[in-house]
Amino acid sequence: ACDHADWVEARVLLKDGREVWLADLPVEESQAERYSRAPLFSFGFGGQPSSELLPQWQLERSSRQIDAQRTERRLLWADPKTGLQVRCVAVEYVDFPTVEWTLHFKNTGTNDTPILSDIQALDLTMERPSEGEFILHHHTADNCTADSYEPHASTLSPKSEIRFSSTGGRPTTGGFPYFNIEHAGGGVIAVVGWPGQWTAQFARDAGRGLRVRAGQELTHFKLKPGEEVRSPLVVLQFWKGGDWIRAQNVWRRWMVACNLPRPGGALVPTHYGGCFGSLRPRASEEIAQFDGWLKEGVRLDHWFIDAGWYPHSSGWWEVGTWEIDRERFPQGLREVADHVHRNDAKFVLWFEPERVVDGSWLEKNHPEWILRSGGARLVNLGDPAAWKWVVEKVDTMLTTEAIDVYRQDFNMEPLGCWRAADAPDRQGITEIRHVEGYLSFWDELLRRHPGLLIDTCASGGRRNDLETLRRAVPLLRSDYPLTDFTPACSDGQQCQTLGISLWIPYHGTGMPLSDAYTMRSAFVPAYRLGWDVRDRKADLALLRRTVAEFRQAEKFLLGDFYPLATWSLGKDIWAAWQYDRPEQGEGLVQAFRREDSPYETARFKLRGLEPAARYVVTESDKPDAPRQFTGRELMADGLPVTLTAQRSSGLLFYRRVGTATQD
Numbered sequence: 001a002c003d004h005a006d007w008v009e010a011r012v013l014l015k016d017g018r019e020v021w022l023a024d025l026p027v028e029e030s031q032a033e034r035y036s037r038a039p040l041f042s043f044g045f046g047g048q049p050s051s052e053l054l055p056q057w058q059l060e061r062s063s064r065q066i067d068a069q070r071t072e073r074r075l076l077w078a079d080p081k082t083g084l085q086v087r088c089v090a091v092e093y094v095d096f097p098t099v100e101w102t103l104h105f106k107n108t109g110t111n112d113t114p115i116l117s118d119i120q121a122l123d124l125t126m127e128r129p130s131e132g133e134f135i136l137h138h139h140t141a142d143n144c145t146a147d148s149y150e151p152h153a154s155t156l157s158p159k160s161e162i163r164f165s166s167t168g169g170r171p172t173t174g175g176f177p178y179f180n181i182e183h184a185g186g187g188v189i190a191v192v193g194w195p196g197q198w199t200a201q202f203a204r205d206a207g208r209g210l211r212v213r214a215g216q217e218l219t220h221f222k223l224k225p226g227e228e229v230r231s232p233l234v235v236l237q238f239w240k241g242g243d244w245i246r247a248q249n250v251w252r253r254w255m256v257a258c259n260l261p262r263p264g265g266a267l268v269p270t271h272y273g274g275c276f277g278s279l280r281p282r283a284s285e286e287i288a289q290f291d292g293w294l295k296e297g298v299r300l301d302h303w304f305i306d307a308g309w310y311p312h313s314s315g316w317w318e319v320g321t322w323e324i325d326r327e328r329f330p331q332g333l334r335e336v337a338d339h340v341h342r343n344d345a346k347f348v349l350w351f352e353p354e355r356v357v358d359g360s361w362l363e364k365n366h367p368e369w370i371l372r373s374g375g376a377r378l379v380n381l382g383d384p385a386a387w388k389w390v391v392e393k394v395d396t397m398l399t400t401e402a403i404d405v406y407r408q409d410f411n412m413e414p415l416g417c418w419r420a421a422d423a424p425d426r427q428g429i430t431e432i433r434h435v436e437g438y439l440s441f442w443d444e445l446l447r448r449h450p451g452l453l454i455d456t457c458a459s460g461g462r463r464n465d466l467e468t469l470r471r472a473v474p475l476l477r478s479d480y481p482l483t484d485f486t487p488a489c490s491d492g493q494q495c496q497t498l499g500i501s502l503w504i505p506y507h508g509t510g511m512p513l514s515d516a517y518t519m520r521s522a523f524v525p526a527y528r529l530g531w532d533v534r535d536r537k538a539d540l541a542l543l544r545r546t547v548a549e550f551r552q553a554e555k556f557l558l559g560d561f562y563p564l565a566t567w568s569l570g571k572d573i574w575a576a577w578q579y580d581r582p583e584q585g586e587g588l589v590q591a592f593r594r595e596d597s598p599y600e601t602a603r604f605k606l607r608g609l610e611p612a613a614r615y616v617v618t619e620s621d622k623p624d625a626p627r628q629f630t631g632r633e634l635m636a637d638g639l640p641v642t643l644t645a646q647r648s649s650g651l652l653f654y655r656r657v658g659t660a661t662q663d
């Protein structure tokens with residue numbers, strides 16, 4: 001499965017005990033060049049392709065052990081004529097079939113470099129076996145719609161080409177930078193981590209070859225003396241066998257083990273949270289709402305204050321004056337935070353430091369920090385002075401207001417601001433600098449506050465690239481429920497879970513207090529249920545039951561994930577999926593009979609079980625009627641689920657209790 005990979009620092013042990021570099025073996029030059037001189041990236045420099053330049057440049061290799069699971073490999077090419085250095089920093093994982101890398105370009109000379117252009121952080125050519133065809137698994141991005149994260153499978157036939165890109169500079173809207181390339185016998189997952197404007201192309205030749213190229217969409221710039229820039233992060237994960245869903249679960253496990261944030265050294269916990277939802281909040285209302293949940297016997301993990309806690313005249317969107325509105329919060333936000341903490345919950349506060357509006361404090365006092373394009377106003381995090389101000393401002397508030405979870409939103413498209421700031425021979429530089437500043441801003445917050453959790457939000461789920469998700473989690477995967485915060489959006493919630501869970505294990509959403517079908521449709525690792533405590537007509541028994549069910553379900557939500565039914569927004573179908581914890585021998589099945597489905601019973605073939613083991617299945621709605629099956633029965637014949645009413649749901653827990661040969 002790795003015959004198309006770039007072997008980094010590869011050595012060969014000969015029969016006589018000698019150890020030599022792979023490139024030094026006595027083979028034809030073209031074959032040696034294939035392994036030692038053909039990296040999995042490309043660029044243009046001074047009008048020449050890197051494939052012609054790099055073999056002529058000096059190459060240095062080095063490596064170091066990061067920890068027991070990771071080894072860092074460095075390749076450094078140096079151009080003696082211009083002083084350009086190209087550094088590829090790769091990380092090889094021991095426990096996963098995964099390699100990642102980032103490129104760095106540095107001008108060590110005394111003059112500006114020639115133009116660097118068309119930097120492709122990934123440039124991979126692979127060949128399929130003689131049978132079958134390439135199938136590209138890809139997903140719809142978050143567009144604030146019910147079909148956000150919809151999965152697709154596109155056959156890449158000879159001479160075909162598919163191109164994807166983000167839109168407006170936010171990485172997971174317009175395009176979704178997570179791909180699984182399947183062919184007979186296996187495949188490779190390819191992911192681009194870039195919190196900006198990226199593009200990816202999949203081009204088939206006339207034979208059996210496929211070329212995959214991906215990187216920042218526009219790069220055409222010179223580097224000044226001493227200047228250095230980076231590329232997007234690229235991750236490849238190889239798999240073999242005929243099951244691409246199993247490959248997705250290896251990816252999920254890698255995401256949990258190697259990428260999910262660990263505030264205070266512990267894996268970010270699944271949780272249940274509440275939020276009043278006022279966009280002109282005040283301390284007295286927030287405390288009263290929080291206390292209303294406690295009076296009903298519901299313990300919250302998180303309490304959110306969303307946008308609008310700062311001074312504004314027309315609405316919450318008037319950002320750029322990052323001061324607490326003392327009329328509504330006379331003792332500061334700390335009053336609410338302290339009350340939340342006394343009741344063993346975490347305090348979450350919303351910010352949007354990159355966007356400003358005209359007339360705000362930032363726009364009036366530091367116009368030199370603002371990038372402009374049409375009506376868009378962007379704080380330039382690539383400006384060291386602006387970066388320092390934002391860091392110190394947020395850091396101070398995290399401390400003085402006792403904030404546990406820093407929620408950063410991004411309700412604008414930055415691409416126009418970036419590109420308007422670039423000269424013709426510096427295209428792409430402003431974007432790179434802003435991305436570097438954004439990531440280092442979060443890194444600095446985490447360095448100063450090791451227990452901090454960051455919540456990434458960009459009009460919902462429009463900034464969920466891998467670099468972002470190594471530092472944050474999306475507590476709201478899409479603004480879709482906010483556009484239709486009614487039971488009617490339940491089916492869309494189900495479909496979003498079926499799609500996003502294949503790539504992003506930890507994500508959040510919310511639903512209104514209405515019925516079990518609606519609320520179960522939003523059981524995800526970060527669950528938020530909306531209820532205004534002033535509504536005394538609400539079904540509070542259902543509220544308590546829903547939270548109890550979530551507490552029972554949450555331990556499964558970062559396990560292996562298997563779709564059990566075809567993705568569809570149709571009203572006449574069943575939707576279902578499975579979370580499995582094979583090491584513990586237990587799991588969860590969620591099933592939904594939609595409002596127009598004529599079928600009272602469906603069978604779902606489970607995955608990942610032990611064929612010879614016995615499993616007890618218990619339905620949340622029928623706790624006194626457990627059923628037993630063998631793993632083979634559940635996987636071959638399927639788990640029968642009966643829901644007599646249309647628009648109803650099932651929550652089924654299973655656990656291994658022995659083997660089929662035991663009494």
